[in-house]
Amino acid sequence: MSALDGRWIVLAGxxxxxxxxxxxxxxxxxxxxxxxxRANVExxxxxSAIASLVQADLTRAEDxxxxxxxxxxxxxxxxxxxDPSRVQDPAELPAAMRRSFEVNCxxxxxxxxxxxxxxxxxxxxxxxxxxxxxxxxxxxxxxxxYAAAKASLQYGARLLAKEFxxxxxxxxxxxxxxxxxxxxxxxxxxxxxxDGLIRDGVIPRFGRAEDVAQAVRFFLEPxxxxxxxxxxxxxxxxx
Numbered sequence: 001m002s003a004l005d006g007r008w009i010v011l012a013g014x015x016x017x018x019x020x021x022x023x024x025x026x027x028x029x030x031x032x033x034x035x036x037x038r039a040n041v042e043x044x045x046x047x048s049a050i051a052s053l054v055q056a057d058l059t060r061a062e063d064x065x066x067x068x069x070x071x072x073x074x075x076x077x078x079x080x081x082x083d084p085s086r087v088q089d090p091a092e093l094p095a096a097m098r099r100s101f102e103v104n105c106x107x108x109x110x111x112x113x114x115x116x117x118x119x120x121x122x123x124x125x126x127x128x129x130x131x132x133x134x135x136x137x138x139x140x141x142x143x144x145x146y147a148a149a150k151a152s153l154q155y156g157a158r159l160l161a162k163e164f165x166x167x168x169x170x171x172x173x174x175x176x177x178x179x180x181x182x183x184x185x186x187x188x189x190x191x192x193x194x195d196g197l198i199r200d201g202v203i204p205r206f207g208r209a210e211d212v213a214q215a216v217r218f219f220l221e222p223x224x225x226x227x228x229x230x231x232x233x234x235x236x237x238x239x
Contacts, residue, residue, distance in 0.1 A: 003222045005030030008071040011051070012036045012058060012111060013081030015044035017182030018131075021209035022078060022216045023047055034070045038081075058107035068115055073122070076220050077115040078129040079108040084184050085145035096145040104149035109156045116160060116170040125168030129219045130157050132176040132230065138238035150176075154230050161228030171227035173219045178234020180207035203235035 009026060011019050015037040023033055033051035036058075037044035044053050054070050056063040058081055068074060085100035087093055112128050119126035135143045136150035157174045164170035179185050179194045188194060189206055197203050215233045219226065232238055 002029035002031075004076075004220065006032060007075040007222075008032045008034070008073050009076035009078065009220065010034045010036070010067060010071050010074065010115070012056070012067060012077065012079040012108070013038070014051075014078065015040060015047060015053075016080060017186065017209050018177065018180070018212050019078075019080040020047060021182065022080075022213040023051055025210075025213045025217055026220070027051070031076075032071075034067070036067050058111055059102050061110070064107070064111045064114060067111070068118060073124070074115060074118050075124065075126045075222075076128070077112060077126070078131075078216055078220070079111060080131050080183075081108060082131060082133070082150075082184065083146070085149070086142075087145065093145060097148070100145040100149040101152070104146065105153045105156065108153060109160070112157070112160055112172065116164045116172070119170045120164060120168060123168055126170050127220045127222075127224070128157075128160070128170060128172045129216050130154075130172070130174045132174050134176055134178040134232060134234045134238050137176050137230065137232050137234075157230075158228045165227060169227070171219070171224060173227060174230040175212060175215045175219070176230055176232045176234070177212050178207055178232065178237040179203065180209065180212060180233075182209035182212075197237060203237050205235065207233060207235060 014035040027050035035051040036054045036056040056067045083103040085096045087096045132150040135147040161172040
């Protein structure tokens, strides 16, 4: 029997490529899943056999509360949501930065804090995994709006880990994917944008959704001895 058997885990924004891989991995271990989606109903419906589905916009307080209430006994929370916040016109950058902070940092952190409070109140503790990006670990020109918000998320996650480390402990960690053939990087890989990383020997291959799912599973392990950390799943790209 898996250590996750019967445990309720919320996958916020978990209907995409990375979230779907994690959902199938966790469901195979008997976890009970709640998956949220913002707008793509058809994509989310593909997970209906293994998860309860909830429409939620994490920038809205009422949606965050409704999402957490969908899990009767919350053990884990994984927040996959993100917005690349790319702009071509510098005049659009201020608005993009405000939106990016709201989507990539504020919403996920407020959801994580609320989840940690529920876990603490239930006397059970639990595990929270937030999603950043390799662009917040290493410097990528042109990613000001996106990377700055994700870097703030990483710092906020460490603060939450420290605040909620007393028993019953709620562990908070971050996964920072690299060039992965799922999620936001999928289109860039298809366009050939990152071919040079393989040609120049920077990485041996592009990441797979399963690589990221395994990192999520590692952080969700009950009684784990890791908190407040950022794990780059990037094949060495940020070295």
